[in-house]
Amino acid sequence: MGAISLARKLELVDELWSPRIVANLNDYHVKIAKVRGEFVVHSHEETDELFLVLRGELTLRLPTGDVLLREGELFVVPKGIAHQPVAAEEAHLLMIEPAGTLNTGDAGGPLTSPATPI
Amino acid sequence: MGAISLARKLELVDELWSPRIVANLNDYHVKIAKVRGEFVVHSHEETDELFLVLRGELTLRLPTGDVLLREGELFVVPKGIAHQPVAAEEAHLLMIEPAGTLNTGDAGGPLTSPATPI
Numbered sequence: 001m002g003a004i005s006l007a008r009k010l011e012l013v014d015e016l017w018s019p020r021i022v023a024n025l026n027d028y029h030v031k032i033a034k035v036r037g038e039f040v041v042h043s044h045e046e047t048d049e050l051f052l053v054l055r056g057e058l059t060l061r062l063p064t065g066d067v068l069l070r071e072g073e074l075f076v077v078p079k080g081i082a083h084q085p086v087a088a089e090e091a092h093l094l095m096i097e098p099a100g101t102l103n104t105g106d107a108g109g110p111l112t113s114p115a116t117p118i
Numbered sequence: 119m120g121a122i123s124l125a126r127k128l129e130l131v132d133e134l135w136s137p138r139i140v141a142n143l144n145d146y147h148v149k150i151a152k153v154r155g156e157f158v159v160h161s162h163e164e165t166d167e168l169f170l171v172l173r174g175e176l177t178l179r180l181p182t183g184d185v186l187l188r189e190g191e192l193f194v195v196p197k198g199i200a201h202q203p204v205a206a207e208e209a210h211l212l213m214i215e216p217a218g219t220l221n222t223g224d225a226g227g228p229l230t231s232p233a234t235p236i
Contacts, residue, residue: 001182003191023194025168025214028146030192050143054190064119072172073121074148076141096143096214 020118031095041084042107049077049097056091138236149213159202160225167195174209
């Protein structure tokens, strides 16, 4: 039981768009991911989803317009709102949401990746 | 509805040990705080508590020993576990816990500061 270094955990992540669990917070998972390119448009009907950019930049394409997140910036996508995460260059993310929330939400498809601990 | 810059929000915080809410995540609050010195030993009987150090260093004194958190490191204090946050120099924190969780938990006292939005 010790400090969890997000940078050191991220060094262990190879695959893109593959969230890995770094901590539990009650029934929530704290996850990290490396991303690059365009993810699938999806929504989570049951939960909000927190994105915090640890490195690089992430654009969240929302029905109301794009939200650009730079390093040290966060955004909570409200439940039920369609969003498409996009990153021109590799970006590193922290995400928090209830355990069991799938990365592709209602969209499913080949990018679906059940989060596992790291 | 846009990106939330943690650094810019922290510029607006004057008081130490006074958590401010920067976002809601379902029924959780995402909070920031500036801290320096020794906080009161306390526990939260109903919830885990996430600490992420954004700047500086934070020591969490736990019954099992100290956990030192440097910038970019996080720790989740399990519910019911006594902890004392300590920072020799000013440190900037991100904290996540259910709405209504008081900073002093079961200890109460003069440092109790209900979190308000910023």
